[in-house]
Amino acid sequence: MLDAVDRQIVTALQAGMPLTTRPWLDLALDLGLAESEILSRLKAMKEDGIIRRVAAVPNHYKLGVTANGMSVWNVEDAFVDELGAQIGALKFVSHCYRRPRALPDWPYNLFAMIHGSTRDEVAEKAKIIEDLTRDKCDGWDILYSSAILKKTGLRLAKR
Template sequence: MIDATDRHIIEALQSGLPLVPAPYAVVAETLGLDEGALLDRLAKLKSRGVIRRIAAAPNHYKLGMMANGMTVWDVEDSRIAELGAQIGALPFVTHCYERPRALPDWPYNLFAMVHGTDRVEVEEKRAEIAAILGDACQAKDILYSTRILKKTGLRLKKKG
């Protein structure tokens, strides 16, 4: 449960922060809070799992990253945490997570999103991932994006 102030904070931030030197101060002022109170509430919302993060959601196509591929890997269960952390730390991987397999058709349990200016660059990055995974990987594939489907998080409807 969130109170009215938390709801107003989420509504104020869900479309993004203002592009100014002190964005939290501006948001706090519009809500009638001081910046410290806003930051404290955000930290509590995050610790309770109400919000996961505040992050930029760039349009990769507009940044010149015209090839986007979700690389999928069948990694030994005993090594997925260790190897997943290594893959997720790569500077060119924007999302990395473990998912359950859907056997027999889908043996993949590690997913890593890779962006590049073209498919050649994405394939080079995929080769780097494959080298890290080594013998712990039994199968792999890549699913290329054809369009952007969603670039926003959950949106709360304003009350009243």
């Protein structure tokens, strides 16, 4: 868990890190901390998995990966975990989750995000999942996203 200083660092970095030769020094000056303390805390957070990596987050759409299909599957509860593991391991699936159904409108309990440059490509990939789930699946759909309305990532509220 984060202590108050970690939290201060996370909050300051949520919108991104400085593009300067010594970004941690600049952050340190802003926060009234030492550069070495920022670095050691960031390293500890990386070690703990709180920081996945320090990197660029691309916008799929702008990179031509415009067909972003949320495939959703109504699979038998007894097989959902086994199928989830198989589907999640497919290269073209970025996220795969088991979620509750919301009956009557929403019978699906397995979500797998499929990315491709065209919807044809996504639909082809969904066929592969359909083959995997065939006799254990009672209906599926693909919801394409037609626009990103917001994408900021998690923002911790300032305290």
